[in-house]
Amino acid sequence: MENQVFVMDHPLIQHKLTFLRDKNTGSKEFRELVGEIAMLMCYEATRDLPLQEVHIETPMGEATTKVIAGRKLAFVPILRAGLGMVEGVLEMVPAAKVGHIGLYRDHKTLQPVEYYNKLPQDITERDVIVLDPMLATGGSAIDAISIVKRSNPKSIKFMCIIAAPEGVKALSEAHPDVQIYCAAVDDHLNEIGYIVPGLGDAGDRIFGTL
Numbered sequence: 001m002e003n004q005v006f007v008m009d010h011p012l013i014q015h016k017l018t019f020l021r022d023k024n025t026g027s028k029e030f031r032e033l034v035g036e037i038a039m040l041m042c043y044e045a046t047r048d049l050p051l052q053e054v055h056i057e058t059p060m061g062e063a064t065t066k067v068i069a070g071r072k073l074a075f076v077p078i079l080r081a082g083l084g085m086v087e088g089v090l091e092m093v094p095a096a097k098v099g100h101i102g103l104y105r106d107h108k109t110l111q112p113v114e115y116y117n118k119l120p121q122d123i124t125e126r127d128v129i130v131l132d133p134m135l136a137t138g139g140s141a142i143d144a145i146s147i148v149k150r151s152n153p154k155s156i157k158f159m160c161i162i163a164a165p166e167g168v169k170a171l172s173e174a175h176p177d178v179q180i181y182c183a184a185v186d187d188h189l190n191e192i193g194y195i196v197p198g199l200g201d202a203g204d205r206i207f208g209t210l
Ligand SMILES: O=P(O)(O)OC[C@H]1O[C@H](OP(=O)(O)OP(=O)(O)O)[C@H](O)[C@@H]1O
Pocket: 078, 079, 080, 081, 082, 103, 104, 105, 106, 110, 112, 132, 133, 134, 135, 136, 137, 138, 139, 140, 141, 167, 193, 201, 202, 203, 204
């Protein structure tokens, strides 16, 4: 299971994460930080994209250089909070398509409830990165990935900002083929399913609905 989880401890990501966690950070700055962290994480999560050689002419002569080898990506944010990560990852991969899966966690049962699902038509030709800032019990990520799998993409990765150990375990068991990228694995979940220390409710902090 450990090999499946990549914790991105780059100083820039860790620095931004501190301000994201701070309860005094307002919605505007929170949104900006989520976008910036997603962009930095995307850089690392796409490290294994295959390259192919091309021949070009520079102003100084001919050169054999590299471009990404026709591999197509799709990002799939889990609504709402995953939307906060989209702009940042598209800065890195502007040609990617974006699907959406709407899920909210029932506050009593903590079970995810699906309310929206729209994926790119050519998803079978694409590598998918599912986005959500928070992996708590893992229920939402597990369901979202099951939905994406039914459309048969080439591969699936999951990218979150903060994970709980409980969520990492549940997701790894449910989808052992899916690599998990995160900026931190926190201490635990509290009795109402929030990550501690975490950052509170990511969707509410992004959209100012607290
Ligand atoms: O791992 P889990 O226990 O399923 O919890 C994580 C989910 O909870 C949050 O969404 P929420 O239900 O608050 O919806 P929102 O994004 O619309 O606020 C978060 O963005 C994840 O989708």
